[in-house]
Amino acid sequence: MLDMLRPYWYPVAPLGALGDGPTRLKLLGEQLVLWKGPEGRPVAMKDLCIHRGAALSGGTIENGEIKCPYHGWKYSASGACTHIPALPPGAPIPAKARAITYPTRAAYGMVWICLGDGSTPFPDFLSDYEDEAIWRQVYVDHYDWKTSAGRVVENAMDFSHFNFVHMGYTELADGPIIKPYEVERNERGFTYAYDDGHLLREYVVEFPFIVHDRKRVTNPAGGKTWSDSGEGSSGDVTLLSFFATPVDENETRIHVMVTRNHSLDRADSEFTGGFGVVMGQDQVIVETQRPEQIPMDVSEELHIRLPDQHAILYRRMLRELNLPAAYMP
Structure with missing residues (x-):
């Protein structure tokens, strides 16, 4: 499955974490090794010197190039070896003396990496929320969970667990019985919405591992969650964005961003202060799920169509990653 996921883009760190030295x-x-190249652009390479396999992350950054700690070979941001200290001045550097590089981007305050050729469309949903005069966008934190990215995404998509796992923080205002709702697939993933009488929760899933939960207050008197400010006002929007980055098959780093159009006088740290509690409540449950990988056989776990229809579609899309192109819908 991991090989099938290489064409997609993943956030790996906030831009502020990109320091003057290499990061493994x-x-x-x-x-991989991540480092700051010319003009501060992020550079990602396989953490491997082509010479003797030493980790480039143990080296240093000098004049916009990375220097291997073993024999001092230097590589430019393009991956080309520019200097081999053991060679006499003027000696040609072999054309095969290259580090393996990967496409990177800086977006939404984070560094993104693609282990493919970078041609897969970049996740663009948050681009509509970059007007700071209207929206306040903040990187909250990252969370490391011992489970697969798929399990993380299914948890972030699911609202039928709120009244059990998140009592007192983000419950459905009208109770645990799930009303009918529609799931619509698109070229990037799928969308669906649910109105609990207090919040209209509009979900946008950017396949494979990004979930945006846009919560808009429709009835200020209908309830309260951790993201409400005071009594709240109709039209207040709190957008929670979950980016599940697969470290490996059973370990995931979750980057979280919060975007809002209200409570702008409150410090970001104060506004997002309750989020860590909610994430901790979910982590306790999700890390117990077995198997860690989502079962691809629909008969392995029981699905209830009404509350689980978004997960049923998501699992279908994951299965399609392993199907020949002729079988794709």
């Missing part, structure tokens, strides 16, 4: 990280089971 793992994505889809592969060890």
Whole structure:
């Protein structure tokens, strides 16, 4: 499954975490080195010197290039080796002396990496919320869970557990019985919405591992969640964005962003203060799920159509990753 996920884009760190030295990280089971190249642009490479396999992350950054700690070979941001200290001045550098590089992007305050060729469409849902005069966008934190990215996404999509796992924080205002709702597939993933009498929760799933939960107050008197400010006002929107980055098959780093159009006088840290509690409540449950990977056989777990229809579609889309193109819908 991990090989099938290489064409997609994943956030790996907030931009502010990109320091002056190299950083070692793992994505889809592969060890990478992330560093700041010319003009501050993020550079991602396989954490491997082509010479003797040493980890480039143990080296240094010098004049916009990364230097291997073993024999001092230097690589530019393009991956080309620019200097081999053991060679005499003027000696040619072999054309095969290259580090393996991967496409990167800086977006929404985070560094993104693609382990494919970068041609897969970049997740663009948050681009509509970058007007700071209307919206306040903040990177909350990252959370490391010992489970698969698929399990994380299914949890973020699911609202039928709120009245059991998140009592007192983000319950459905009209109780645990799930009313009918529609799921619509699109070229990027799928969408659905649910109105609990207090909030209209509009979900946008950017396949495979991004979930946006847009909560709009429709009835200020209908209830209260951790994200409401005072009594709240109709039209208040709190957008929760979950980015599940697969470290490997059974370990996931979740990056979380919150965007809002209200309570702008409150400090971001104060506004998002209750979020860690909610994430901790979910982590306790999700890390117990077995198997850690979502079963692809629909008969392995019982599905109830009304509350689970978004998960049924999501699992279908995951199965399609492993199907020949002729079988794709």
